[in-house]
Structure formats: C-alpha cells, structure tokens
Amino acid sequence: MKIVTSQQMKEIDRLAAEQFFIPSSILMERAGLSVVLSIEQVFKNLSDLSFLVLCGPGNNGGDGFVAARDLLDYTDYVTIVFAGDEKKLSVEAGENFKRLKSVGGDIRVLGVDVTLDDVADIMKKCDIVIDALLGIGIKGEVRGQIAELIKLINLYSNYVVSIDIPSGLDSDTGKILGIAVKADLTVTFGLPKPCHLLYPGRELCGQLKVASIGIPRVLRESKQFTRQIITKQLVSRLIPERFPDSHKGSYGKLLVIAGSAEYPGAAVLTSLSALRVGCGYVHLLTCSPANEVAIQREPGLVATVVDKKHFCEQDVAIALELSNNADAVVIGPGITCNDGVRKFLSEFLENLKVPVVIDADGLNCLARDLNILEKIQVPAVLTPHPAEFARLTGEDLSDVKYNYLLTEEFSKKYNLVVVLKSATTIISTPNETFFNLTGNTSLSKAGSGDILAGMIGGFAAQGLNQKDASICSVYLHGLASEHYRHREGSMLVSELLDLIPVAMEEV
Template sequence: MKIATAAEMRGIDKAAIEYFGIPGLVLMENAGAALARQVASILTDAANKKICVFAGKGNNGGDGFVAARHLANLGAKVKVFLVFDENDTAGDAQVNLNIVKKMGIDVLPLAGDRDWDMARVAATFADCIIDAMLGTGFSGGIQGNMARAVEIINSAGKPVVAADIPSGVHADTGQVGGTAVRADYTVTFGLPKPGLLLYPGAEYTGRLVVADITIPAALLCAEIIRQNAITVRKAKQLIPRRHPAAHKGVNGHVAIVAGSEAYTGAAALAATGALRAGAGLVTLGVAASLLNLMQMKLTEIITRPLPEIIGGAIGLKAVPYIDELAARCDVLAIGPGLGRAEETMAAVREVVRNCEKPLVIDADGLNALVGHTDVLRDTAALAVLTPHPGEMGRLLGLTPAQVNQDRLGVARQAAHNWGAIVVLKGAPTVVAFPDGEVYINTSGNAGMATGGTGDVLTGVIAALIAQGLSSHDAAVAGVYLHGLAGDIAAHAGQVGMAAGDVAQALPAAYAGLLEE
C-alpha cells in the first residue's frame, strides 16, 4: 500500500477534483460518511448515543460536519463545538456547516469560558468524541483554544475517533509539538500518511482505518508516491518459495564475519538468524581463538578460523581469507560483535571495498564506516546497511533524537548519498533505497527492543539474498519476516523476550507467509 505525504495527498485531491471532475463536496461527503460509519460501528447502535464533534475551520472540520449529519440521521444526539471563529469558515466546509445548522443539530462556538465549560461537561458525558479540528496541513505546535480543546478531549476518558489524522500530529514525520489528540481510532482518507505509522504519531493514532472516499485508483497507486507500507500482502509476494526437490546447495550460502571475545553472542545470533530464515548453508568466519567456542554454540553452522590480533578480534591479515570466503558464497554479512579495534575497523573497510558479492553491514561494520562512507561508493557490491538510530547518528554526525525526528527523510537522504540500501531499525523500521523509494514496516513490537535482535535481522536479510531475492526485495521482506517472528514470540509476553526467541520463531513466521 502506498503512503502519501501531506503535499502528495493535496495533489491527489486536486487531481481528483480538477482532472477527474469529482466535486470536493463529494469527497468531503464520502470522508464524513466513513467517519460516521466508524463511530456507529464502535457504538454498535448510534441511536440515542451522545456524540461530541470538535471541529476546525477547514476541510477537516467539514468532514466532521458531514459525520455529525449522518450520525444525527441514525438517531444520535450530536453536539458540534466550533474551535474557531465561525466567520472564518468557507468553501465546502461552510456548505456542510450550514446544512448541519438547518437540520437543528446543536452547534456551539467556543467563545467564552461558559462555552468551554459546556464543552467539557458534554465531552465527559459523551459516548464518543470526534476530533475534526486539524488535518494533514498542520505543522508546529498546538496553542490557545486548540490546545484547550485537545485537553478536554484527552481528559474525557471516552472513545475518540480522529478524522484523517489526530490533531497535533505532523502528517509527514509523526512529530508532536507539545500536545495532540490521543485517538482510539483514526479514519484516514484515501491513503495512510507517514505520521500515522511513525512514532510518536503512531502512539496517538490508535487503530488505523483507511477509508475509500472514491478517489480514482490511478491516483492512489501513482509511481510518483515514493512511500510504501510493508504489509503482510507485500511480504507474501516477495518471500521465496522452496521447490519440493530443493537441496542445501540451491537454497543459498551465507557467509558471516562477526564476533569477538566479548561478543560471541552477536555472531551466533546472526548465524542462527540466517539459518532459521532458510539459508541452505551458513559459514561463520571468526577469530581463530573463538573457533572451538563457536563450534560448541552452533551445531548446524560451518565455522572458519580467521587470523586475529588481540582479544579475539580480526585484523588486516584476515582480509584475504574473508575475500576468499565471500567469493565462494552468495552474500556476505559483516559486523555483528566484531569490536572496534582500529585494525579491525580498517579490515572491515578493506573487505567492503573489495567485495563483489551482495553485502549486509551491521553493528561494528557500520562503526568502521564512520568518516569513511565513501567506501560504499567504491565497492562493486550493493550494500544493505542496518543501523539503529545511534549508529545512523554516528554515520551522519547527528544525535539519535535528530535521526528519529525525521526517520524517512534521514534514511532516504543517506541511501541516496551512499548509493546503498538503508534499513533504519526502530519503531517502525524504515527501508530506504538510493532512488528515493522508502518502505515503512508494519510488523514487530516493543518486546524486540532487546540486545541481539538486530543481529538476527542481519542474518535474515542475508539469507533471503542467498535464496535468490534481490537486495532490495530481501531488505523489505526480511524486515517484515523478522518483525512477524517477533510478534509470534510475543505471544508468550513482550517483557522478557530475547533475541533468540525471535530467531526460533522465524520458521513459524516464514510458514505463515507461505500460507495462501
């Protein structure tokens, strides 16, 4: 499914009206009707239910006016509170406000303290509240009367349904300037907006419902829209099917270079992730002194000793051995737990520069590229980078908070600059391609916020590449598969989940995606 920015959605609406000739009133009617249907569904029967609509002066308010009319026709007792000067409304919203008034629905401008007191009491005793104050064009912070209305809605303790996007959430980034409506449901129109899926906006969205308001499909599927959601349907399309006569040799060979004396677990998790995600063979290259330990930890994994420096860390002498290993495999994953010794970092850069096979770079492999991202342009391989916000920040000279303020924009720009695929891990994970296309993942949960889950993801993506997916498709499918495994593991509870639980759930997740 495509995801539209605020500007793209405005363009879609404009094209629907001007090119296809669909009147704006029709689009508003369909949006408001969808909003009313959602409210009626929540209440089971809207008859005699008390509903408060907090409306702004623009088209978002117009959607609320239409919803008020439909709900009144279903027998609901509707009150509409205007969080603006009534003289400021215009266009289609004004048309629908006039209709609401003529129907005898209570319309109360919030002008004085007595009006606000009435709104608070009405919200407290309402069965449902509709937030139709601010739409996707909002940016900045909520102040004044709008902030007052948000406080009333949020403190009422009643189900809240937001029209298109919760008031106060930035449509493109999900950022919240001070306060925002906390919706239980958000009925968004035409296409989802990024801010509904990105945190903190996702936390305010509640359950997301995408409503068809009869915008032509050609507009909603246009290639010019460069944001996409990774849904179960998308993952099912990408995940490789195994032939009944398959053997290990045709299911791909993953090479992984990982681990050091203090971080053998990272190497084990990456290798297990690759195996559990379907790779026919997995070869793990580790510092020679760690070989016996890794052989005991990993029964099904091939292990290869690499020349080391101190503390079980590889150095430059390991480079030709890694190059040879990569040449015999379908994909090379490098980085988990390698450590940050200066010579180890230099060795990683040399391997990346030499590699002609698809690459997956994570953890200390990414740390080796800090200040040296030009290496990514030198390599013949297409690299998939899997940073968390801290690693991304180090690569770009930003703080993790700055990265998270615009996850889509940061990942997209980095992918373009580096000529690499960027998998920016987090809630949610974002996959960005050098051509500007981005994907937002919809699987996964907070239980995955524990050490080692990123190492498992490295193995998953590498395994899918080894099985024949392009690096692009493997990044998209791998992120979803990894998150789905996390969702399966969370059935036993999110708190206390470990990365190994995610790895063990991968076969079940894979099987679920293969179901018709």
C-alpha cells in the same frame, strides 16, 4: 499500501477534481460518512450513544459537520462546538455548516455560545468525542483555543475518534506540535500518512482505519508515490520458492564475518538466522571461541577461525577468499571497532565482489571513515539503529529517529539500501521507501539486530536483491516476535530465532 504526505494528499485532491470529475465536496461528504460508519463498526448501535463533535476552522472541521449531520440520523444527542469563524470557512466546509444547521444541528461557537468550562462539562457526560479540529492542514504549534480544547479532550473524554489525524500531529513526521489528541480510533481517508505510522503519532492514533472515500485507485497507486507500508501480500510474493528437486547449492551460500573474543554470541545469532530463512550453506568466519559456541548450537554450520581476539588486516586474504565462494556476505555483528578491525573492514569491503550486509560494529567502523562507502563496488545494505545512523550521518539522535527524508538522502548519496531500525522500521533504496509495522517491544534486546542482519544475508544469498531481502527480513523478524506467547520482554533472542519458522509459515 502507499503512504502520502500532506502535500501529496492535496495533489490527489486536485487531480481527483481535474482528471476524474470528483470535486472536494464529494470527498468531504464521503469522508464524514465514513467516520460515522467506522464508529458504527465499533459500537454497533449508534442510537444509544451521545456525541460531541468538535469542529475546527478548516476542512477537517468540514468533515466534522458532515459526520454530525449523519449522526443526527441516529440520535438527537449530538452537540457541535465550532472553534472558528463561519465567514472564513472554505466553500465546501461552509456549505456543510449550513446543511448541518438546516437539519437542526445545534452548532455552538466557542467563545460566543459556549465557554471552555461548558465544553468540559458536556465532554464528561458524552459517550464519544469526535475530534475534527485540525487535519493535514496544521501549521506550527497548536495555537489558542484549539490547544485548550485538546487539553480538555485528553483530560475528560470517554472515547475519542479523530478525523483524518489526531489534532496536533504533524502529518508528515508523526511529531506532536505542542499538544495532540490521544485518540481511540482514527479514521483517515484514501491513504495513510506518515503520522499514522511513526511514533509518537502511531501511538496517539489508537486503532487506525483507512476509509475509502472514492479516490480512484489509479490515483492512490500512482508510481509518483514512492513510499509504502510492507504488507503480508508483498512479503509472501517475495519469499524464495523451494523446489522438490533441489540441493543445498540451490539456496545460496552466505559468508558471515562476525564475533570477537568478547562477543561470540553475535556470530552465532547472525549465522543461525540465515539458516532459519532457508539459506543452504552458512560459512562463519570468526574469532575463538565463537566457532566452538556456534558449532555446538548448530552442527550444520561451517566455521573458520582467525587466531586472534579481533579481526585485523592480515585476515583480509582469508575473508576475500571465502567471499569468492559465497553469494552474499554479512559483516559486522560483534567484531568491535579498534584500529585493526577498521583496516580489515575497509580493505575487505573495497575488494569485495558479492552483495553485502553491514551491521553493528561494521557501521561504527564506517562512521569513522565514510570514504569506505564510496569505494564499495557491490550492492550493500546498512542496518543501523538510530544511534548508529546518527553516527553515520553526523546528525543529532533526536533528528535521526524516523527521519525517512534522511534515510532517502543517504541511500541516494551512497547508492545503497538503508534499514533504519526502530518500532517502525524504515527501509530506503535510492528510489523507494518502505515502512514496517510488525514487531513489538520483545525485540528491544541485545542480539535481535544480529538476527535481522543474518536474515537479510540469508535471503540475499538465495538470490533476492538487497531491497527485497530487507523487506522480507524486517517484516518476518517483527512477525516472529509477535508469535511469542508470553509477556513482551520475557523473550530470549534465541527464542526469536526459533520463531522465525512460525513467521515464515504465516506468510
């Protein structure tokens, strides 16, 4: 499913009217109705409930007027508070203001007919508050009485339904503009917006419903929208097929360059996760004792050991020789980042001839010398977490998290795939961006990134391009964690490895 910014949504609105003769008034009518139907899906019997509909000064408020009118079909207990000026309403919102009044809607204007204290009293007694204060037209920090209303909602409401977006969120980033509504249910229209997927917005939305309001599918699926959510259908189409008449060579050969005397575990996790996603042959190049640890855990691995605590320049020859026999390479987990390792990595990457996944310490080495990226001749995936991406880009950590514009820019600049890992992971290629929603806090544990890198390498070795390998891996990695049956956080990363097959089976 595609994701659109507020600007793109406004463009859709314009095109719906100009090319498909569906004016904003129709979209608003259906938007308001879809909110009521979504509430009905949750609560079944609307006539038993009381509602407070808070309408703001723009078209988000207009949707609120429609919803209030529809609710009056079910019950008399609908109070409408309008925080705005009737004279400044758009044509569509103005019409719906009049329609609501004409069917007996009790619209009280904040500051004229009701005070904030009155609203607080109504709110406490009401079953459901509908937040139609601000939508995708929000600009800057929430101002004036609307900020006060949001405060009241978060203090006193029993159940909150936000129309389109929880008021106060920046639609394009998911950041809170001063203060934002904490909703139980958010009903958005046509397509999700970044704020529904990126934290803190994702959490403030509560349950998310994407309602159809009659925007033609060709418009919603237009190629000009280059961002989308990773779905199960997408992943199941991409996962490599298995053929009865096959052998290990049919499923690719991966070279994993990982581990050091201090971090043997990273090498093991990276190698095993590649096997878990179906890779036919994994060769691990590592430092002692990771080779022994790895073979003990899984005798199906092949390990070559360099006779030092860390990789260094002299190991480039063996690494390149092994890579000539491989379909893909993963490099970085646990290799540390001293001068010798950096020289090794730089010379290896410069001469590499097969697709590569660079993770963890590999990224920290790159961050010290970004010129290496210019010299890579093969398709590459970088899998940074936000701190690693901050080092790579030279930006502040707070500016990097969930910054899809930055992943897109970086991906274009160096012509590679960026996988920015977080609760919502963002994958950018030079032309497209994918948001992943699977996973939970079980993944917040050392070693879970090594597993992801190994999965991407394992799929790449089987012939998936770097984009598709990343999409499948990120989705399945998250899904595997959701299959852990105990309390989030108790899972060991070795257990995550063992849940990959369950996730693979599900898609």
